[in-house]
Amino acid sequence: MFLNAVVIVLQEILEAALMLSLLLAFVRYFNLVNGGAALLRRDWVLLSIVFGILLAWIYSHNFSRISDSFDYVGLEITNASIHTVSCACLVSLAWLFPVKKSDAYSSNRLFGLILCMVAVVVLAILREGSEIMQFGGGILGQGEAGLPIFYGGVVGAGIGVSTGVLLYYALTGLSIDGSLKACVLLLALTAGNMASQAILLLNQADWLPFTPTAWDTSALLGESSVLGQLAYALIGYEATPSILQVVAYLLGLIVVLASPVSRLAWVGWRKQAV
Amino acid sequence: MLIIIRNTARRLFAGLPLLALVPIAGFVKAETPEIELRIRDHLFFPATLEIPANQKVKIRIYNEDPTPEEFESFELNREKVIVGNGETVIFIGPLKTGEYPFFGEFYPKTAQGVVVVK
Numbered sequence: 001m002f003l004n005a006v007v008i009v010l011q012e013i014l015e016a017a018l019m020l021s022l023l024l025a026f027v028r029y030f031n032l033v034n035g036g037a038a039l040l041r042r043d044w045v046l047l048s049i050v051f052g053i054l055l056a057w058i059y060s061h062n063f064s065r066i067s068d069s070f071d072y073v074g075l076e077i078t079n080a081s082i083h084t085v086s087c088a089c090l091v092s093l094a095w096l097f098p099v100k101k102s103d104a105y106s107s108n109r110l111f112g113l114i115l116c117m118v119a120v121v122v123l124a125i126l127r128e129g130s131e132i133m134q135f136g137g138g139i140l141g142q143g144e145a146g147l148p149i150f151y152g153g154v155v156g157a158g159i160g161v162s163t164g165v166l167l168y169y170a171l172t173g174l175s176i177d178g179s180l181k182a183c184v185l186l187l188a189l190t191a192g193n194m195a196s197q198a199i200l201l202l203n204q205a206d207w208l209p210f211t212p213t214a215w216d217t218s219a220l221l222g223e224s225s226v227l228g229q230l231a232y233a234l235i236g237y238e239a240t241p242s243i244l245q246v247v248a249y250l251l252g253l254i255v256v257l258a259s260p261v262s263r264l265a266w267v268g269w270r271k272q273a274v
Numbered sequence: 275m276l277i278i279i280r281n282t283a284r285r286l287f288a289g290l291p292l293l294a295l296v297p298i299a300g301f302v303k304a305e306t307p308e309i310e311l312r313i314r315d316h317l318f319f320p321a322t323l324e325i326p327a328n329q330k331v332k333i334r335i336y337n338e339d340p341t342p343e344e345f346e347s348f349e350l351n352r353e354k355v356i357v358g359n360g361e362t363v364i365f366i367g368p369l370k371t372g373e374y375p376f377f378g379e380f381y382p383k384t385a386q387g388v389v390v391v392k
Contacts, residue, residue, distance in 0.1 A: 008379060064357045072334075072363035075354060131344075134355050135380055138342035204352055206306070206365040210330060223348040240351060 001139075005152025006159070008135050012128035013157050014233040016052075017164025019124045020045070022190065023117045025171040025183050026097070030104070032176060038104040040113065048118045052125025059126060060133035073205035079127060080201040086123045087194035087252055089116040094187055094259035163230075180265040184256070186235075192252035193236025196245040203242065211243040306365070308332040313343050313356070316381035323389045328368045335362050343385060347376035350389065367391075 030040045059066070059078075066074045093116040098104040136153060140146045171182055202208040218239035222228050231237035236249070256262065307326075311333050312319040325331045337343055340358040347353075350369075356362045366374075369391045378385025 004380070004382060063355070064360060067355075067357060067360065067362055072361065075362075131355060134342050134357070135344075138358055139380065200351060204354070204365060206330070206332070210368055218348075238351065239348070242351075 002148040002152040005135075005149045006156040009132055009153040009156030010160050011156075011229065011233065012132050013160030014163055014230075016121070016124040016128045017160050018167055018234055019190065020121055021164040021168040021171065022183060022186050023093075023120065024168055025179065026093075026187075027117075028172055029176065029180055029183060030098070034101075034104050038110070040110060044114055044118050045121070048121040049125060051118075052122040053129055055122060055126040056129030056133060059130040060137065063130070063134060070205070073207070076201040076205035077207070080198040080205075080207075082123050082127050083194045083198040083201065086120055087191050087198065089119045089123075090187060090191040090194065091252070091255050091259075092116045093120070094184070094191075094256045094261055097259070097261040099260045099264040167234075177265070177268070180261075184259075184262045184265045188253045188256035188262070189235040191256045192249035195248040195252035196236055196238075196241065199242070199245045199248045200238075203244070208244065211245075213240045214243045214246045216240050306330050306332045308334055311335045311387070313337045313339055313378065313385065315339065316341075316343070316378065316384045318376075318378070318385055318387035321387045323387065325367065325369070325389060325391055327371045327391050330365060330367045333364045333366060335364065337361070342380060344379035345376060346379040347374060347389075349374040350376060352376070353379075 024042070024045070027040045027042060030038075066078055068074060070077050093113060096109055096112045096116065098106070098109055103109055132153070136149065139149055171179055171186075173179075174182060199208060203210065216239060221231065221237070221239065223232060223237070223239045228237060228239070238245070241249070307329065309323055309325065309331060311323065313335065316339060323333070335345060335356055337356040337358060337360050342355055342357050342360075344355045345352065345364060350366050352364055352366060354362060354364055366389065369389075371391050374389040374391065376387050376389065
């Protein structure tokens with residue numbers, strides 16, 4: 001049970017940790033470029049985590065009721081909604097991110113940015129945390145040997161958070177332009193991932209029609225392999241996505257890549273727009 | 275490599291008209307066959323589910339254990355938590371012939387099964 005708990009908690013924590021690292025790398029970029037004259041604050045992080053855990057706890061306590069709703073596909077509908085809102089927030093973040101110096105001082109814009117980041121973190125923790133609580137609560141509640149599960153969870157959480165920290169330093173260790181490029185690219189892939197996951201869930205619930213598998217790369221990179229799991233958590237890798245999933249993924253990707261911050265990253269607007 | 279990309283692109287575009295079917299699907303929902311799967315003592319009963327090829331199937335899962343379980347399958351692209359002493363529904367397919375393993379993520383050592391598509 002120890003190893004099992006490590007894997008389950010790691011999978012869930014990893015997604016939320018990678019998401020938070022990406023957002024923090026964006027904040028760091030903003031603060032560096034503006035030289036402290038305009039500051040994006042970081043004090044929302046702790047609050048979002050606490051709020052996310054609280055929501056996950058509420059979700060977890062109403063799990064049966066949610067699961068039974070909509071003719072037993074309530075979980076899919078709820079989670080697809082969470083993914084859709086997350087995707088919308090990631091896209092808004094890309095479009096709100098200031099590319100001109102004057103925009104960096106617009107308090108409305110900065111408030112909108114922080115709001116998007118808070119929503120993304122809260123929803124990630126709500127999504128992943130509720131599953132951990134189901135696993136942990138259900139098994140601990142049965143009085144089985146709980147200690148190895150608890151230690152497994154702690155180890156899993158530790159590896160997940162460490163991977164997040166590693167990503168943060170990988171993103172911020174690059175040159176300032178390289179860092180923005182990597183951040184925008186990851187943001188686009190994450191938005192695509194959220195859109196694709198929402199489609200998958202609605203398919204599982206039979207709320208969207210079946211579309212054939214677009215490709216099969218399970219021989220190249222299996223989803224159950226360590227690398228496959230990491231790719232899944234980071235960019236939503238799937239070995240056999242459906243056509244509808246691929247279309248949704250590309251839409252999310254393109255909408256972020258079409259944003260001003262993406263043009264800034266590649267064309268370098270900043271130089272002319274000071 | 276180029277051929278792979280071209281073929282994938284072709285398949286993607288071939289699928290686009292399917293999007294137009296989204297509103298229609300709500301009206302012409304044919305009866306979906308339903309099969310039962312039970313979880314007991316962290317085992318699946320039956321451990322082998324036989325379903326016809328190219329047919330959407332509704333799996334109704336009863337968890338008779340007091341502990342939660344997560345139905346998971348990489349091959350089927352499915353993942354869903356079922357609460358202890360609970361009931362749920364998962365739609366799969368239409369699928370090509372073949373074997374699609376699934377497992378219970380919370381008790382993967384014992385909870386193993388396979389969907390056989392014929």
